[in-house]
Structures are given as structure tokens and as C-alpha cells.
Amino acid sequence: MSTPTFLSRGTAPDQNVPTLSIIVPMFNEEEVLPVLFERLGQFLDQLGESHEIICVNDGSTDATARILAAAHERDDRIKVLNFSRNFGKEIALTAGLDAAAGEAVVPIDADLQDPPELIETFLEKWREGFDVVYAVRRHRDSDTAMKRWTARKFYQVINRLSGVPIPANTGDFRLMDRRVVQAVGQLREHNRFMKGLFAWVGFRHTEVAYDRPERAAGQTKFNYWRLWNFALDGITGFSTVPLRIAGYVGMLTALAAIIYGVFLISRTLVYGVDVPGYASLMVAVLLIGGLQLVVLGVIGEYLGRLYAEAQKRPLYIVESSLGFEPLDGHSS
Known part of the structure; x- marks a missing residue:
């Protein structure tokens, strides 16, 4: 796979290639979507960079698909992938990375706990020459004592067991250069621990500290059982x-x-x-x-x-899409 080389970051040689691709995986987020599009749209317009917003609807059963269709009608820079069923956040994020065309790609949570305004700092670091700029939480005061303890122990265990250091207190919220996205795209395992995959590919990286706010609306879809299975995927995926x-x-x-x-x-x-x-x-x-x-x-x-x-089943199946042709799932 060839990797395009740009003379200067942030200036795409092809006018059809946006500088920035925002990926938003979502599952039953009807309550938060109006707030998300208003805040994200205002920020991106003020930022002044060419961009696209790729919304991956991970088999939602509420009005998420209808709201996304209406958003695409208002702004064709908002693109939509509708999965045939729920495949999980890690797979939804993978589909967004597969579909992204921007020079820089930023995954972000739909609940606005990842503040969009931090993307401006990401871009500054990216233009300084960093390939990956990831957000690190300054503290976890909003979490319960049990969640703080389990999160701390998880990072201690996985960094002792794995040969790839994974930064603590980070999520998927980060900026990745196009060549990093292409490298991650070559990793097609089914049990995916994306933070581990992002760390595994390497490249020059730096961090940006931030305070994680409360959800803008709606309820979290994660519970301790899902977090346990998530941790199990991370440990078994990166250590024997x-x-x-x-x-x-x-x-x-x-x-x-x-x-x-x-x-x-x-x-x-x-x-x-x-x-x-x-x-x-x-x-x-x-x-x-x-x-x-x-x-x-x-x-x-x-x-x-x-x-x-x-x-060798495909990672995901796209039932319908808005803004581009449907993507086939990948198995290799």
C-alpha cells in the first residue's frame, strides 16, 4: 500500500480531499445528536479547515438513523454509515477509519465527553510534525472509586504483560496522520482493542492533557461486564x-x-x-x-x-450509507 506524501500538513493537493475527518461511532444516541451537531458544526466552521464528519450508526434501534439522515440533508459534509446490526464500538471505529479520506483523522465520542475544541490543539501539534496526538485525562474525579481503581490496575497489568506500552487514561480521542490510519487499516483482527492497535503501529506521538466533562445527554452504554470483556480483549490481544x-x-x-x-x-x-x-x-x-x-x-x-x-468473516456489514458508496467489511 503506497502512502501519499504531502508537502505541508493541512494543505491537501487534491481539492476533494479534506484536511480533517471526524469519526463519530454511535449506538442509540438520539438524545445527544442535536447538541453534538450544533456544537461540532460551530467549532469546525470557526476552525476554517476543510472537513468531513463520518457518523457510524452501529445498529441503533432508536431514532438515530433518522436524525443522521436529516443532518446529512442539511450538510453533505456529514456522511453516514448504517450497520446491518450492532457490531460494537471498536468495529464501528474501524469502519470510520476505513471510510475516512482526510489528511488527519480524529475519532470522537458522540456524548461530547471528548471536547471538540481540543481538536485545534491537536492540529497545532500535528503541524509541528507529530503523527499521533492523543488526549490524556488529567484526573478521573467524575468516576466512581471502583472504576478509578480498576482502570489504574488495568493499565498496570496490560503494560506489564504487553510489549507495547499503552498510555494510561487515554481513550480513542486523538488525531492521526493519514499514514497512521493506513497502517492501522492493515490490522484486520476481529477481536479489536483499538487503543492497543494505535500504540502498536508506532510513529511519532505526543499527548495533550484535558478535563473530561460529563455526558451532554443520554446514558452510557458501558457497564462493568462490558468493561471486563473489553479489558480481556486488550490483554489477550497483546500478550501471551x-x-x-x-x-x-x-x-x-x-x-x-x-x-x-x-x-x-x-x-x-x-x-x-x-x-x-x-x-x-x-x-x-x-x-x-x-x-x-x-x-x-x-x-x-x-x-x-x-x-x-x-x-474469515467480514468485520462489519454496511446496510446503507449517505455521502459515499457502501463499504464492504474486511476480513484480512
Whole structure:
């Protein structure tokens, strides 16, 4: 894949290529969309850069699709991809990256917790020569104590296990140069942890600190169960250490069993036949059985991901689109 080279960032050689592509994945965001388009539109008009807004409707069941169609009618720079069903935010973000044509691409949340005004600072850093400019939260005071603790532990664990450092307290809100987007576009695995993929491709990057506001409207779609699965995707997608740990646990358990077996044989030879207690027998059986199930569970997580990749299904299916031709899902 060839990478276009621009003489100066922010000046596209092709008038049809916008400087900036904004990607907005969304699922059932009817309450916040009017506020989003008003605030984002005002900011982008004041910014004065050529731009497009790519809205990825991830199988919404409310009035999101209708509101997006009306927004496109008012402004053809607002483009829409409607998925055939809900594929998840990571896949919706991938579809937006596939469709983006701008020299610089910025994913942003529909709930306006990613302040659009920060994009101006992103552009300044980009024109200084940085390929990736990502936003880092100064603090997490708005989160619950449990969420702050789990977030801190997650970043500690994944950065110890993974060979790719992932900045803490970052989300998908960032600016990426066109060549970074093209590099990420070559990564087509199904279980996607986008923050990890953004870090994996490398390039020159810097951070911008910001304070994350409350949602402008509506309710968050994430809960602790979804966050747990999200963390699991991140760890298994960027490290095989859990498999190694499972192997070590198995070896240590087998070694302990051998030592205990030698002990029992030696005691029988010295003191004669002894009837073991029921309680100790049950403890040993349950311990070994539990460890086996844990190890099998870890192996199963990786096997499940291999199975998904072997099926070679498309990442997503676009049911309809506004502003460009429908995109086919990718499987490689």
C-alpha cells in the first residue's frame, strides 16, 4: 500500500480531499445528536479547515438513523454509515477509519465527553510534525472509586504483560496522520482493542492533557461486564503471558503432586498401609480440578480468538450509507 506524501500538513493537493475527518461511532444516541451537531458544526466552521464528519450508526434501534439522515440533508459534509446490526464500538471505529479520506483523522465520542475544541490543539501539534496526538485525562474525579481503581490496575497489568506500552487514561480521542490510519487499516483482527492497535503501529506521538466533562445527554452504554470483556480483549490481544502463566501453574501443580506422591509412598513403606482421610482427598481433588478449569479457560480464550480469525468473516456489514458508496467489511 503506497502512502501519499504531502508537502505541508493541512494543505491537501487534491481539492476533494479534506484536511480533517471526524469519526463519530454511535449506538442509540438520539438524545445527544442535536447538541453534538450544533456544537461540532460551530467549532469546525470557526476552525476554517476543510472537513468531513463520518457518523457510524452501529445498529441503533432508536431514532438515530433518522436524525443522521436529516443532518446529512442539511450538510453533505456529514456522511453516514448504517450497520446491518450492532457490531460494537471498536468495529464501528474501524469502519470510520476505513471510510475516512482526510489528511488527519480524529475519532470522537458522540456524548461530547471528548471536547471538540481540543481538536485545534491537536492540529497545532500535528503541524509541528507529530503523527499521533492523543488526549490524556488529567484526573478521573467524575468516576466512581471502583472504576478509578480498576482502570489504574488495568493499565498496570496490560503494560506489564504487553510489549507495547499503552498510555494510561487515554481513550480513542486523538488525531492521526493519514499514514497512521493506513497502517492501522492493515490490522484486520476481529477481536479489536483499538487503543492497543494505535500504540502498536508506532510513529511519532505526543499527548495533550484535558478535563473530561460529563455526558451532554443520554446514558452510557458501558457497564462493568462490558468493561471486563473489553479489558480481556486488550490483554489477550497483546500478550501471551496468561498462557505462559497457565503453563507454569500446571507445571508447579504437577511437581507438587509428584512430591506428595513420593511422600505417601515413603510413608507407606516405613509405617505400613494408612487409610487417607476423606477431607484431605476431597481438597486435593477440588484443587486440582479447579486449577485445570482455570488453565482450560485461559486456553479457551485464545482458541476462541483463533476460531474467529479462521472463519474469515467480514468485520462489519454496511446496510446503507449517505455521502459515499457502501463499504464492504474486511476480513484480512
